[in-house]
Amino acid sequence: MTRRLHPRTGAVPALAWALAGALALSSCGGRSPDASASSGGSAADSSGQPARTEIPDDFPLASGMGGPSDRIATSRSGTGLRDLTLCHSTPLRGLGLRDRMVADNSGGESADTRELVLLGSADEAGRLATTISDLASACETPDRAGDTETLTEVRASPFGPAPASTLVQTWTIGGEPGDGATVVHVLPAGAALLVTSTYGQWTADELEEGVASTVAPLREATAALRMFDDDTTAQQPTQQPTQQPTEPTEPTQEPSAVPEDFPLDVGLPADGGDTTVSAPSPDGDGMGEVEMCGRVVWPQPATPGGVRRLVTGASGPEYFEGRELVVHADAELAVGAMDVLRAAASDCRTVRNQVWTVLDRDTGHDTVTVGLTYSDGLGSSVFQVTRVGSARVMVTTYGEGSLASLGSQADEVTETTGRIVPAMCVFTKTGC
Numbered sequence: 001m002t003r004r005l006h007p008r009t010g011a012v013p014a015l016a017w018a019l020a021g022a023l024a025l026s027s028c029g030g031r032s033p034d035a036s037a038s039s040g041g042s043a044a045d046s047s048g049q050p051a052r053t054e055i056p057d058d059f060p061l062a063s064g065m066g067g068p069s070d071r072i073a074t075s076r077s078g079t080g081l082r083d084l085t086l087c088h089s090t091p092l093r094g095l096g097l098r099d100r101m102v103a104d105n106s107g108g109e110s111a112d113t114r115e116l117v118l119l120g121s122a123d124e125a126g127r128l129a130t131t132i133s134d135l136a137s138a139c140e141t142p143d144r145a146g147d148t149e150t151l152t153e154v155r156a157s158p159f160g161p162a163p164a165s166t167l168v169q170t171w172t173i174g175g176e177p178g179d180g181a182t183v184v185h186v187l188p189a190g191a192a193l194l195v196t197s198t199y200g201q202w203t204a205d206e207l208e209e210g211v212a213s214t215v216a217p218l219r220e221a222t223a224a225l226r227m228f229d230d231d232t233t234a235q236q237p238t239q240q241p242t243q244q245p246t247e248p249t250e251p252t253q254e255p256s257a258v259p260e261d262f263p264l265d266v267g268l269p270a271d272g273g274d275t276t277v278s279a280p281s282p283d284g285d286g287m288g289e290v291e292m293c294g295r296v297v298w299p300q301p302a303t304p305g306g307v308r309r310l311v312t313g314a315s316g317p318e319y320f321e322g323r324e325l326v327v328h329a330d331a332e333l334a335v336g337a338m339d340v341l342r343a344a345a346s347d348c349r350t351v352r353n354q355v356w357t358v359l360d361r362d363t364g365h366d367t368v369t370v371g372l373t374y375s376d377g378l379g380s381s382v383f384q385v386t387r388v389g390s391a392r393v394m395v396t397t398y399g400e401g402s403l404a405s406l407g408s409q410a411d412e413v414t415e416t417t418g419r420i421v422p423a424m425c426v427f428t429k430t431g432c
Contacts (some may be wrong), residue, residue: 014363052191052228053097060224062103062219065112065170074103080115081195084184086152086167087139091132096120099242111182111199112223118192118228121239125188129163132186132195136167145197147174158336159187159222160216168211170217179209183214186382189225196221205430209389212335216366255327256427258282258392264323264393265312266419275316286311286324287394289381297341298385298394303426320398323420327391327427338366341385345370353377361414366422369414371406380406383415388421389428397419 027343062072080102082093092115099118106113136152136319143149149172157164164187171178172313182203187194197216202210264280271277276285286309290298299307306329313322329335345368350355353376359369366387373380378413401409425432 007197039407045362052098052118053329055101055116055192055327056227057100059116060220061101061114061116062105063105063220064352065105065114070105072103072105073332074101076081076100076102078102080104081113081197082115083151084195084197084368086132086135091128091135091136092117095128096380098191111197114194114196116192116194116221120191122188122190123364124165124333125191125193129165129194130189131185132181133165133167148172148178152199156332157185157187158332158339159185159218161336163188168207170207177204179203181210183211185214187222187225191226194221194225208331208429209321212331212366215335215339215343218340219346223346253329254307255306255329257411258308258310258327259327259423262310262325263420264310264421265327267416268312268314268321271314274320275314275319278312279313280310280312282310287322294338297344299326299337299392304333318399321416322396323393323416325391325424326395329390331428334387334392335366337392338368338387341368350375356402357403359406359410362423363417365424367417369410371403371410373401373403373406377400377420379407382406382410384410384413384417386417386421386424388424391424391427393420393424 002098031062034035044250046108059074064071069241078158079244080100083090084092097117097119101116103110103114117125117128119128133154133306137154138416139152151170151172153168153170155168157166165185167184167186169182178262180199182197182199185194185196192357196214198214199214262280265277268277269275287298299309308327310325311323314320328337345356345358350356353374355373356372356374357373358369359382361367361369363384363386367384369382369384371380371382378400379398380403381398383394383396385392388395396414401407422432
C-alpha cells in the first residue's frame, strides 16, 4: 500500500519536485568528502607528522568477511596470500615490509583471505601492484599443478585507477573447465597495498555476478586505506611516445533497450483530481542530479557507453513518489555506480538540519537504502537504489514523516521495488 504524505514544501507540481534542494549537499556535517584522506599521518602531511610505519591494530581488514555476527580475527603473521602464484612467481613473498596484517575466513568449500602490507614508500607499493598485474597479463604459460592449469584474467579495478587491478582466476583440469573461480583485488594506497582473494563456486554463467559480489564486502577496508594515502599513490606510468596507442577500454556495446511493457509505474495511482502522474518516459526529468557530501550518486554522469533510462512518478498535496530506471552498457559499470552511492551513504550523516540514515532492507539484489529526515521538524524521504545486472532502479517517496516513521516508509518503498525488480532480469546475461 502506498503512503500518502504531505511534503514540507507544499504540493509537488511535477516529477521534477525540488529534490535537488534536499540532496545537492556540498558538505556533510561541515566536513568535505576528502577530509579524511590525509588522516593518520603521512610523509607530506600538513601537520608535519612522519609517515606511518605500522598498521593500526583496529584497522578493519576483516570487515565484511563471514556472516553478520561473525568476528574474524586479524594477525601480524600467518601465510596470508604469500602463496598467491602468478606466472610461476609468488610476488608477496620475500618483501621488505614495515608492517603486515592478514585475515582469513577459509574452510569447507569457501575461501576468503586478505593481506595488507606496508612498504617503504608509495612508489614501492605502486611497483608491487604493477608487478602483480604484469605477471598475470604477460605470462605465456598458465600456472600448472599436476593436471590443473590456472588461467588469470586481468581487469580494471572497481576501487581505483591502475595500478589497482582485479584478477579473475579460473581453472582447467585435465583439459576440462573446473568449478568455481577466485577473484583477487589489488589496491595500493600510499605506501600500503591491500590484496584480497575470494573463492566462489560460480559457474561460467554466474561468474560476472560472482565477481561483482566481491566488491561490497570490501567497502569498509578499502575506505580505511585512505589513512595511508598522502596523495603520492603511484599511478600507471605514461606510455612512451614510440609505443602504439592502446585500444580504448570503454565498453563498445550499447546499453540494452528497455522493454516497452517495463512495469516502472506499477502501483501508482491514476492521474486526475489532486494527483498528477507522469507516464513512463525516457525523456522525463527524473530525479535530476543527486549529490551527497559533494559526490554525485545519481544517475552517475559521464558513464562510459552511455545509458538508457525510463522515469515516472506521481505527486499530490499529500503525496510524492518517483521512480527512475537507468541501464548501463555493462554490469561492471552498474556495480561501480553502486559503490559510489554506498560510500557516500556510509560517510554522510548530518548537514545543517538534515539527518541521513542508512536503512538495511533486503530486496534479494544489490541494494542501497537511505533515509533523509530533519532535526527541526517533520519531513522524511526514502531513496532506494537496486541493481540487477547492468540496470539500476531508484524508488523514492517523500512525506510528512519523521525518524520514527522512516522504517515503515522504507518497508513500503522496498515493497514497490520488489514489484519492479523481477522485470530487470532482462538486463542480466543469464536471467535471475
